[in-house]
Amino acid sequence: MTAKTSTSNYKPGMDIKYVQEKYGLKDVIKLASNENPSGPSKKAIKEALKIIKTTNRYPEGSCKILKSKLKKFLGKNFINEKNIIIGNGSSEILELTARAYLGKGFESLFSKHSFIVYKIISNSMQAKIVESNVVKDKADDYMNIDLLDMKNKITKKTRVIFIANPSNPIGKIIDYKNLENFIKSTPKRIIIVLDEAYFEYAAYRGYKSTLELLKKYKNLIITRSFSKIYALAGHRIGYGIASSEIISRLNAKRQPFNVNSIAQTMAASSLNDKLFVKTSLASNENSRLTLISEFKKLKIFYIDTHTNFITIYLGAKTKKIFEKLLSLGVILRPLDNYGLKNFLRVTIGTKSECQKFVKMLKITMSQVS
Numbered sequence: 001m002t003a004k005t006s007t008s009n010y011k012p013g014m015d016i017k018y019v020q021e022k023y024g025l026k027d028v029i030k031l032a033s034n035e036n037p038s039g040p041s042k043k044a045i046k047e048a049l050k051i052i053k054t055t056n057r058y059p060e061g062s063c064k065i066l067k068s069k070l071k072k073f074l075g076k077n078f079i080n081e082k083n084i085i086i087g088n089g090s091s092e093i094l095e096l097t098a099r100a101y102l103g104k105g106f107e108s109l110f111s112k113h114s115f116i117v118y119k120i121i122s123n124s125m126q127a128k129i130v131e132s133n134v135v136k137d138k139a140d141d142y143m144n145i146d147l148l149d150m151k152n153k154i155t156k157k158t159r160v161i162f163i164a165n166p167s168n169p170i171g172k173i174i175d176y177k178n179l180e181n182f183i184k185s186t187p188k189r190i191i192i193v194l195d196e197a198y199f200e201y202a203a204y205r206g207y208k209s210t211l212e213l214l215k216k217y218k219n220l221i222i223t224r225s226f227s228k229i230y231a232l233a234g235h236r237i238g239y240g241i242a243s244s245e246i247i248s249r250l251n252a253k254r255q256p257f258n259v260n261s262i263a264q265t266m267a268a269s270s271l272n273d274k275l276f277v278k279t280s281l282a283s284n285e286n287s288r289l290t291l292i293s294e295f296k297k298l299k300i301f302y303i304d305t306h307t308n309f310i311t312i313y314l315g316a317k318t319k320k321i322f323e324k325l326l327s328l329g330v331i332l333r334p335l336d337n338y339g340l341k342n343f344l345r346v347t348i349g350t351k352s353e354c355q356k357f358v359k360m361l362k363i364t365m366s367q368v369s
C-alpha cells in the first residue's frame with residue numbers, strides 16, 4: 001500500500017490569534033497541539049534570560065552539556081554521550097533517520113493513523129510507504145498498533161519501522177512484552193524507531209522504561225521530545241538514543257548548528273526541574289480523569305489515553321461540532337488527514353481550560369444536529 005503525502009498534509013492546530021479575529025472573541029483556548037499548558041519551567045526561563053545577550057554567538061554544536069545531563073538523567077551505564085543525538089525537535093531525529101536509512105527501493109513501515117511526519121519524511125526519501133492495520137476487535141486495545149499485522153507486512157525491502165509508543169493521535173501504549181517480542185523477531189538489518197514523544201505521560205501511569213531494550217537490540221532508536229511534558233515546543237528540541245554506530249550515521253546527516261543555544265539551555269534546566277514535571281503530570285492526570293468522566297456523562301466515545309490528549313468519536317457531526325466549538329473559542333484538532341474524519345483530538349489542558357471546553361461542548365452538543 002502506498003500513499004503520497006507532502007508537507008501540506010501536516011495540518012497544525014489553528015492559531016489562537018486567527019480564531020480571535022475571525023470570531024471576534026477575546027478568550028480562545030487551544031487544545032489542539034498537545035502542548036503542556038503550564039510551561040515552560042520557571043527555572044528554565046531564568047536560565048534562558050541569563051544567556052539571551054550571548055546569542056550573537058553560534059550555539060555549541062554538539063550539545064555537550066545537555067548530553068552529559070541526559071546521560072545522568074537516563075541513569076544507565078550503557079548509555080553514554082556517544083549514544084545520544086540532540087535534534088531540532090524529535091521530528092528532526094526522525095527525519096535524520098529517514099535520510100540516513102531510507103531511499104528509493106526501500107520500504108518504510110508504520111501503522112495506519114500514525115504521526116503524519118513518518119509519511120512526509122519517507123516520501124521525501126522516495127521510499128515506499130507500507131501501513132499496517134490497527135486493532136479493531138478488542139475493546140481494551142481498540143485502535144492500538146497491530147504488531148502481528150505489522151510483522152506480516154515486513155518484506156525484504158523493509159528498512160525502517162516507525163512505532164509511536166504512546167501513539168498519536170490514538171494515545172495507546174503497546175504491551176511491553178509484545179513490543180520486545182516484536183523487536184526480537186524483526187530482522188536486525190531493519191532500523192526500528194520507538195518514538196516516545198509522550199513517554200513521560202505513560203511512565204506516570206506505570207509504563208516501564210524501554211531503555212533496557214537498547215542494550216540488547218542494536219537496531220533500535222528511541223526518540224524523545226522536550227516539546228511535551230517539558231513544555232518547550234516553541235524552542236524545537238528533542239533527542240535520540242541508539243548504538244554509537246547509528247548515532248554516528250545520523251550525525252553525518254545533521255547540520256552543525258541544528259539546535260539553538262536557548263533551547264539547549266532550557267532543555268538542560270527543565271530536566272532538573274523535577275517539581276515542574278511532577279506538577280504537570282499530576283495536573284494532566286486530574287484533567288484526564290475529569291474529561292473522561294464528562295465524556296461518559298455525555299455518552300461520547302473516547303479512546304483512553306496514556307498521553308496528554310484524548311481522541312473522541314463524534315460521528316457524522318464531527319465537522320459541525322469542530323466548527324461550533326471554534327466559534328465558541330475552543331480549538332480542537334480535526335483528524336481527517338489521519339484518516340479519522342469522525343474523530344477529534346482534545347489536548348488535555350489546565351483545569352480551567354477543561355472546564356471551559358466541557359461547558360462549550362455541552363452547549364455545542366445541544367445545538368448541533
Ligand SMILES: Cc1ncc(COP(=O)(O)O)c(C=O)c1O
Nearest residue numbers: 089090091115168197225227238
Ligand atoms: C508521536 C509524535 N512524535 C514526534 C512528535 C514531534 O515532536 P517534536 O516537537 O519533538 O518534534 C510529535 C509531536 O506532536 C508526536 O506526536
